[in-house]
Amino acid sequence: MGEKLNVGLIGCGNISSIYLKNLPTFGVIDVVACADIDLERAKKQANDFGVPKACSVDELLQMEEVDIVVNLTIPSVHAEISIQALEAGKHVYVEKPLAVTREDGKRVLEKAKEKGLFVGSAPDTVLGGGIQTCRKLIDDGWIGKPVAATAFMMGHGPERWHPNPDFFYQFGGGPMFDMGPYYLATLIHLLGPISRVTGSASISFEERTVTNPDNYGKKIPVEIPTHIAGVLDFASGAVGTLITSFDVWGSNTPFIEIYGSTGSLSVPDPNTFGGPIKIRKQFSADWHEIPITFDYTENMRGLGVADLAESILTGRKPRANGDVGYHILDIMHAIHESSEIGAHRVITSDLERPTPMGE
Structure with missing residues (x-):
């Protein structure tokens, strides 16, 4: 250009x-x-x-x-x-x-x-080679019609490594607002917008202790739920399960899996740009690793800024755009609200599924 x-x-x-x-x-x-x-x-x-x-x-x-x-x-x-x-x-x-x-x-x-x-x-990890390859696999019909998805972000909080972790436990923080955007952005890019959610959330520990050397021993009051489970109804008809937690010491759950009418897709960590990607087809007893077919597989944070710059110069809509960011924000609040009121929450924001890389 x-x-x-x-x-x-x-x-x-x-x-x-x-x-x-x-x-x-x-x-x-x-x-x-x-x-x-x-x-x-x-x-x-x-x-x-x-x-x-x-x-x-x-x-x-x-x-x-x-x-x-x-x-x-x-x-x-x-x-x-x-x-x-x-x-x-x-x-x-x-x-x-x-x-x-x-x-x-x-x-x-x-x-x-x-x-x-x-x-x-952000996040712009969805523009990386791993997630973009998964999108092409879905769009090309490798697992048939997507019918369901699971997504798990299971850890024990940033107070072990972040020098100033207080904001993670204040309003606007917690595992949903901190890490949920990676998982929701990936699900939206793969399956499209979400129309309704149901949630259950809790504050498992009222206080956290910093173990990072910079502020070792500091006590942080917890103001935001730290374990959140949500059910996601996609406009396409697929049903998703999402759990984000700062209260889990260890887990064997996958990052994201998409289940289709003719197979299942194992999606890589949405906080990264690469793989691995695995598929298990119907009637197959084994998972098979799929090579990545798109660029940007290392930590390329800033890719979304470059995509935005190209959008400004060409007039097309950015892929990691503000509408996606708002849809994610709407969903995260709705999951918390659903837990508070004990009922489904309809998502009123909508968006067009962003265009894939290379188009």
């Missing part, structure tokens, strides 16, 4: 390093600035990754040369920063979730529409 767009990155925490490493490799993006409320942290990342400018958030938003803001702030300010960037005339790519509340998520999308700008939303 030849043309490049300039990126300004806001939020220089843990996740920013892989973005700053990968973004320059895509050929359609130049990273021209990074910002953080802690200016020294921004300066360190700029120095480590060769970014020309480190500055305050306000200064970055005022830079005319910035075309896209990559918003890597904590979830509670995702919407605020995204709206400020849109007001400044910048396209936005935001880490998951799109926002903490549905209302804020709608505000982001409405502001983008008002300004005629694009919004992209």
Whole structure:
């Protein structure tokens, strides 16, 4: 294509390093600035990754040369920063979730529409070779008509490894809002939108203890459910089961499996870009590994930003787009609400299934 767009990155925490490493490799993006409320942290990342400018958030938003803001702030300010960037005339790519509340998520999308700008939303692992190969297998009929799915994210919380894990246990956190987007985005890309959910959720432990050396022994009060089980009714007619948990020490459950009328598909970890992928066909006694047929199988976080940049330049809709981000946000809240009220929740948001890579 030849043309490049300039990126300004806001939020220089843990996740920013892989973005700053990968973004320059895509050929359609130049990273021209990074910002953080802690200016020294921004300066360190700029120095480590060769970014020309480190500055305050306000200064970055005022830079005319910035075309896209990559918003890597904590979830509670995702919407605020995204709206400020849109007001400044910048396209936005935001880490998951799109926002903490549905209302804020709608505000982001409405502001983008008002300004005629694009919004992209993580996760972009769905654009990697593993999930894209699985999508082609389903679309080409390798397992027949999809009738059901299971998805499991089973672990024991980030307090063992994250230096500042408090926000994981506050409103907008928990295993559903932290890891659920990877699983829901994958299911949506593979099977399409979700029309109704049922949920059951609990806070298994009212307090967590940090075992990461940076804040060892710190006590964190838990404000959000940490074990959530959901039933997902897809618009296509398929029925899914989703469990996300920070309360499990070990599990042999698969990451994601899709069950069709003529076979079953084992989908790789949706928090990664690669494999393995396995299929078990009807009447077969064994699973068979399937080679990956699409690019991007390593940790290529930032791929969604590159896809957004190409969308801006060509006019097509981004694949990891804001509508998908909002649909995921709507579903996550609905699962929690279903548990609270003891009834199904109809999903009122809808979307077109994103186009596959290569089209």
